[in-house]
Amino acid sequence: MPELFLAMDAKLEWTHMTNPFGGKPGGKKEKPKPSTVAAKLRQALTGRQAA
Structure with missing residues (x-):
C-alpha cells in the first residue's frame, strides 16, 4: 500500500x-486527513465521484 x-x-x-x-x-501543504485520502483513493480506483 505505501508504494x-x-x-x-x-x-x-x-x-x-x-x-x-x-x-x-x-x-x-498540510497533511491530508485519513478520511480524505481514503475517499480520493476510492475515487481513483473506482472512477466514481464521492457521494
Missing part, C-alpha cells in the same frame, strides 16, 4: 506540474 500511495502522489504532482492551463502555485 501505491507514493505512486498516486507522484502522478498527481506530475499532472499539476504539467497542466497547460496553469493552476494553483505550490505552497505549504
Whole structure:
C-alpha cells in the first residue's frame, strides 16, 4: 500500500506540474486527513465521484 500511495502522489504532482492551463502555485501543504485520502483513493480506483 505505501508504494501505491507514493505512486498516486507522484502522478498527481506530475499532472499539476504539467497542466497547460496553469493552476494553483505550490505552497505549504498540510497533511491530508485519513478520511480524505481514503475517499480520493476510492475515487481513483473506482472512477466514481464521492457521494
